Amino acid sequence: MKTAQRRILVGITLILITVWCTPCMADDTFEGVFRDAFYGGLVGGLVGAALLVFTDKPGDHLDYIGYGAAGGVLAGTAYGVARTSRAFAEVQDGKVQLAVPTIIPEYVPAGLKGEREVILTAEVIRGKF
Structure with a gap:
């Protein structure tokens, strides 16, 4: 249970650090970064779900979807920050x-x-x- 709380805390901390480091160039900067993070999460979740096909018991590996979505959110946020700066x-x-x-x-x-x-x-x- 403690490891799950630590992972959530680390994830929230990384997201907040990334969001606070975005430039204040325009009013829609945060909107663009948030949109890229959202789409990244969707795509990452889909990739994680697609990886279930390659396992023997897909029901035992549903955490792949969560890991894919989390990685997608981080990658989408990084892309959004790099695109706007x-x-x-x-x-x-x-x-x-x-x-x-x-x-x-x-x-x-x-x-x-x-x-x-x-x-x-x-x-x-x-x-x-």
Whole structure:
């Protein structure tokens, strides 16, 4: 019983930390993150239910649905936060807004043999001048 309470407490704590770290860029930011988390939970639950087909006694493994839904909520929340954030600091209409920067991969030529390198960039500040 204590392990179930600990798991619930850890899950709620992770969700609250993730939600509080979302940027305050627009009014519908929380709505988008919540929608992505909800859809992630639905898809994760479906994947967990689909995994029941591969077990000998599906009735003994119904917890797969819960684990899939929980993983889907966490993945959906992470996707929503990454989708809504753009730069660490953004100046818009004279106001500074802080957010988690999005990491953007870029492919550039590396050498003479046609090799390519991956360069990861993240916007630290963005503004219109």
